[in-house]
Amino acid sequence: MATFNKTRLKGFAFAGGLTILAVVFYLTVSSGAGSALSQAQLIGQVAALTLAVVGITFLVGRAGMPSLGQGAFVAIGAYTMSYLRMQYGWPTWLAVLVAVAACAVLGGIIAWATGRLRGPQLVIVTLFGATIVYVLISQLPVFGQFAGYPNSEQNGTSSLPVVQVFGISLTPPLSAGQAPTLVAVLLGVLVLTLIGARRLMRSKWGLSLLTIKESELLAAHLGINVLWRKISVFALASALAGMAGVEYALLFGHLQPESFVFVLSINLLVMAILGGNGTVLGPLVGTAIILWLQTSPYVTNFVKWEQKAISHQWYLSSQGIIGVILILLIIFMREGIVGTVSRVFANRSAKRRGRTEQHLPSAEQQPAPIDEPPYIEERNTEERSADKEVRAGAVLSISGVGLSFGGIRAVTDVSLSVDAGEILALIGPNGAGKSTVANMISGVYTPDRGTITLNGRDLKSVPAHLRRRGGIARTFQAPILLLDRSVIENVLAGSKSLGTQSWFRGIFGGPSAHRQGEADLAAAQHALERVGLLELAELRAGDLSYGRQRGVELARAIASSPEVLILDEPAAGLNASEAATLSTLLLRLRDEGLAILIVEHDMPLVRRTAGRIVCLASGQVLASGLPDEVLSDKRVMRAYLGSIAAEITSEPKSSVVEPIA
Numbered sequence: 001m002a003t004f005n006k007t008r009l010k011g012f013a014f015a016g017g018l019t020i021l022a023v024v025f026y027l028t029v030s031s032g033a034g035s036a037l038s039q040a041q042l043i044g045q046v047a048a049l050t051l052a053v054v055g056i057t058f059l060v061g062r063a064g065m066p067s068l069g070q071g072a073f074v075a076i077g078a079y080t081m082s083y084l085r086m087q088y089g090w091p092t093w094l095a096v097l098v099a100v101a102a103c104a105v106l107g108g109i110i111a112w113a114t115g116r117l118r119g120p121q122l123v124i125v126t127l128f129g130a131t132i133v134y135v136l137i138s139q140l141p142v143f144g145q146f147a148g149y150p151n152s153e154q155n156g157t158s159s160l161p162v163v164q165v166f167g168i169s170l171t172p173p174l175s176a177g178q179a180p181t182l183v184a185v186l187l188g189v190l191v192l193t194l195i196g197a198r199r200l201m202r203s204k205w206g207l208s209l210l211t212i213k214e215s216e217l218l219a220a221h222l223g224i225n226v227l228w229r230k231i232s233v234f235a236l237a238s239a240l241a242g243m244a245g246v247e248y249a250l251l252f253g254h255l256q257p258e259s260f261v262f263v264l265s266i267n268l269l270v271m272a273i274l275g276g277n278g279t280v281l282g283p284l285v286g287t288a289i290i291l292w293l294q295t296s297p298y299v300t301n302f303v304k305w306e307q308k309a310i311s312h313q314w315y316l317s318s319q320g321i322i323g324v325i326l327i328l329l330i331i332f333m334r335e336g337i338v339g340t341v342s343r344v345f346a347n348r349s350a351k352r353r354g355r356t357e358q359h360l361p362s363a364e365q366q367p368a369p370i371d372e373p374p375y376i377e378e379r380n381t382e383e384r385s386a387d388k389e390v391r392a393g394a395v396l397s398i399s400g401v402g403l404s405f406g407g408i409r410a411v412t413d414v415s416l417s418v419d420a421g422e423i424l425a426l427i428g429p430n431g432a433g434k435s436t437v438a439n440m441i442s443g444v445y446t447p448d449r450g451t452i453t454l455n456g457r458d459l460k461s462v463p464a465h466l467r468r469r470g471g472i473a474r475t476f477q478a479p480i481l482l483l484d485r486s487v488i489e490n491v492l493a494g495s496k497s498l499g500t501q502s503w504f505r506g507i508f509g510g511p512s513a514h515r516q517g518e519a520d521l522a523a524a525q526h527a528l529e530r531v532g533l534l535e536l537a538e539l540r541a542g543d544l545s546y547g548r549q550r551g552v553e554l555a556r557a558i559a560s561s562p563e564v565l566i567l568d569e570p571a572a573g574l575n576a577s578e579a580a581t582l583s584t585l586l587l588r589l590r591d592e593g594l595a596i597l598i599v600e601h602d603m604p605l606v607r608r609t610a611g612r613i614v615c616l617a618s619g620q621v622l623a624s625g626l627p628d629e630v631l632s633d634k635r636v637m638r639a640y641l642g643s644i645a646a647e648i649t650s651e652p653k654s655s656v657v658e659p660i661a
């Protein structure tokens with residue numbers, strides 16, 4: 001409840017602050033003439049272009065999809081709206097709606113068509129896309145009619161008519177003697193957009209974009225339909241750019257193709273990076289600074305001074321000076337202005353509260369999780385045999401699966417099953433095919449042959465994100481985390497709603513969305529408590545030790561209460577104490593009915609936890625059965641255990657360990 005009130009209060013403060021700022025800006029420029037009117041023009045321009053930059057901050061900053069074509073959507077929005085109004089006399093609201101929707105659809109189609117492209121490839125495609133749009137608007141005669149100077153005489157064009165809303169004229173700036181009412185509307189749209197952007201960034205939808213940026217493999221394994229989400233973020237960013245174009249056209253009253261050369265796309269990207277790519281206020285700050293610098297009398301005066309004091313031939317033009325300022329700002333504020341300032345404040349408040357990892361107990365000193373049963377003592381063979389009897393039917397079954405990578409036969413013929421309330425260990429020498437089996441189950445690879453079923457349902461054509469939603473959660477051999485985000489955000493990324501929440505619900509979600517958020521938070525905190533890391537919830541995940549990062553990944557996997565848990569070498573890199581914690585937790589999860597498949601080389605951990613073992617060698621099952629049977633099997637000894645036989649036949653060093661977190 002406290003969190004709820006705090007979050008709500010912050011939201012209101014943010015919305016109130018923005019509104020006051022917008023009103024103050026408007027009042028400053030709403031009267032007078034001359035410079036006040038050009039200031040109004042500048043403020044209107046900032047309000048318009050910030051929308052496009054908000055889109056970029058989602059697309060590039062959050063989802064990691066570099067686009068150099070957003071300027072083209074500004075052009076498409078501007079020209080579509082103008083064309084529909086001028087050519088067909090459509091009412092402005094309808095023309096605006098269609099223009100924005102057209103940008104969203106086009107953006108979605110581009111994202112779908114380029115779904116598999118990443119990084120530089122996407123940059124090139126979007127850059128050329130923007131160039132094509134520029135060529136079209138500058139060469140097709142039909143668009144010439146919207147151009148003012150220098151084409152107005154040839155085309156007999158006039159400015160776009162001023163928009164009327166309920167009898168009120170939305171007058172653009174530079175109409176002497178009239179208040180620039182349009183600017184007030186643009187500021188209002190800006191305030192609403194920033195409030196929406198803030199809500200969206202804090203939503204599961206916003207968090208899901210970060211997982212895509214980090215790793216599409218991770219995102220899919222957290223239940224996200226990656227292609228569809230990329231389409232929706234591209235569509236959203238394009239719609240915002242289209243809206244920026246609409247506002248731009250209304251503000252200037254006429255359009256010139258030169259305003260939309262691909263440099264506009266670069267400028268928009270620079271605005272996003274300068275302000276703080278991925279932050280809420282960054283787009284506003286970045287856009288305002290760059291547009292102000294471009295018209296600043298200080299820069300012009302500096303150029304004049306240069307020419308006088310240094311040389312008329314060797315001086316930096318306004319563009320050069322702005323370039324130098326931007327280079328310095330970006331070098332010294334790598335996270336952008338807003339990103340850097342927030343980081344400084346966050347670090348200060350963490351220090352004040354003494355919340356750094358050094359201040360917390362080491363893994364060895366940490367207290368035991370509450371209600372910890374004494375699981376660690378050795379379980380005898382009879383008890384393990386009893387495991388077989390409690391099987392209510394296999395939750396997960398693999399039958400005769402095989403997979404080749406080119407000429408390499410990674411898995412030849414593997415069959416196994418895991419029941420509810422059972423831990424099955426998959427062991428074997430390096431290269432035996434263990435991880436490949438785990439990857440086939442979670443949906444990274446599709447087997448060439450054989451079947452995999454979950455509760456009797458064939459998973460053959462089920463993609464990874466649906467397997468996760470169906471109840472299969474996993475961790476990876478090397479943990480994949482959002483290193484720059486807090487521990488709790490990482491665990492929240494394990495919530496079911498991460499893959500299912502729409503952007504619309506992210507922005508407009510009412511009380512039910514709020515309740516869902518609270519429930520997800522409670523589940524994430526509980527999961528963190530179970531791995532003994534709740535105290536570290538607010539820390540940056542990248543600041544944790546490797547062992548604790550593994551703990552965060554495990555908490556993320558169990559936060560959504562899965563049915564099947566696949567752990568790929570979960571004990572790698574853990575110290576004895578952390579490994580004992582892991583054993584304890586796995587046994588508890590097993591007792592709660594989870595089906596657990598653990599790929600592991602740590603034989604003490606396997607002995608303590610597994611009810612059955614399957615040993616693979618060269619992609620085939622070498623032996624399977626109760627741990628004592630498999631671990632004493634001569635073939636297993638020869639193929640795998642040889643050098644570590646002494647370790648597994650002796651009592652594990654950390655087997656009599658008190659449960660710790």
Ligand SMILES: Nc1ncnc2c1ncn2[C@@H]1O[C@H](COP(=O)(O)OP(=O)(O)OP(=O)(O)O)[C@@H](O)[C@H]1O
Nearest residue numbers: 405408409410428429430431432433434435436437
């Ligand atoms: N993506 C891939 N492309 C090509 N070959 C692969 C790929 N993934 C695995 N292999 C090959 O498949 C075989 C099985 O690899 P896998 O990683 O499943 O073994 P493992 O038993 O998990 O080994 P380790 O214990 O070292 O993790 C190896 O020969 C490996 O080189």
